[in-house]
Amino acid sequence: MILGGRESRLMILTTVVIAMVLSVLPLPPWLVIVRPAFLVLVVLYWSSMTPHAFGIFLGWLSGLAIDVFQGAQLGEHALALSFITYLAVRFHLQVRAKPIFEQSIFVLIALLLYETLLWWIDGWSGHALNSPTRWVHALTGALIWPIVVGVLGRTHSPR
């Protein structure tokens, strides 16, 4: 079956909501620092696998949800996440063809870009936080990318 249609959209939204819950789940402080941005990873996955189901809108909406849940400036995560969603949509054919290890490197770069954008926006809006801990999640995110692919790959038939 080719992805598309109502069921797969429902599946995408379900996984996005689960990822949202995972990324706001209360955890001890040291775990919060290494917690990967699950929602960003899931959005990256779906936007490179089915770029036409939602497209960049998925990234924008998820980013807005992060803004609301984290009490951040509205639009901040929305902008950063729609940017890397755009990259995923734009380069989905190239990235999808790569082996999983190289995909992880792309994910690392995307997450670093995402965090850089957030960092800039934080600085521009006057509450710059220059702690090195904010970059840790990019690394852990890239490390668990194969697991994300493995889990989400089971939600639809292989292409």
Add this chain to the structure above:
Amino acid sequence: MAVLGGGSNRSHSGRDSSPGFRFTLYAILSVVVMYYDQRDSWLTSLRYYLSAAAYPVQVAVSSPQALYSWGTESFQSRKSLRAENDALRVRERELSLNQMRFAALEVENARLRALRNALPPVAERSLVAEVVSVELNPLRQRLLINKGERDGAVFRRQAVVDARGLLGQVVRVGPWSAEIILITDPEHAVPVEIVRNGLRSIAVGAGNSGELLLPYLAVNSDIKPGDLLVTSGLGGVFPAGYPVAKVTGIKRDPVLLLAQVRAQPLATLERDREVMLLWFAQNHPASPSRDDQKTGLPANPNDVLRVLTPAAAEAAAANPRKAQPDKDPE
């Protein structure tokens, strides 16, 4: 949605506008939203409803933890309950002893002030709220509580305490929930004074829940470990006289002009399950001046904190020993 079930050549079809164009649209939308969120505008009410929509999820997410603590509380043994009961009884006796002395002191104080009656307590009304979720990391020290505007008009910049001391202030209010910034948040500053000698300063959050910093004290200022810091009443948010922290360490480097002072908050920030919201009698001498709340405030709560800091610092520098900083705001 049959259209979307097409072949794999869909990615080459030219039906959709290009992703670059779409991204540009979303980017512009985001920037516009950010621009208006920085200013006080209609977005404030949008955020109010968004926080209402997010609240059920936040409750659901913290429910396993809440269930666990409820469970351990329900299945406590009789013995541990009795032990706790005894401890509470002892504490209650001590408190009522103190209370007796307090009543006498209050009357005496009132006499000294040549007033007819003792002043009523500065906190007019309080509301107990439960902590829904906690966010404690070096970047953000925040709590989400289960009381909001619909539960007795919780307002922004409202002071929040726990049983031991000052906890923080409300930064964002939703219909049924509110977000609290803790005094240990790196973006928060609270005007304090030392009980022993009335020296004023500002306590800034250090980003971990056990520490406050006092970066604006001169190297030769009279402060020592163990000094109790209370709110000074400057800055218009917190009333005077609420305990904040105890000084734990002072480093005096003769090369630097300022001493490096660390203090430990009295409130048990990381363990609180319940907090108290306070309302103050408007015309009480110790209540925070509400003048600045009537005038327009910046939309971003962080701006409020930044506005508050230099003003309070200036006031502290100008009259370090003035007895009553802000009289009733007439």
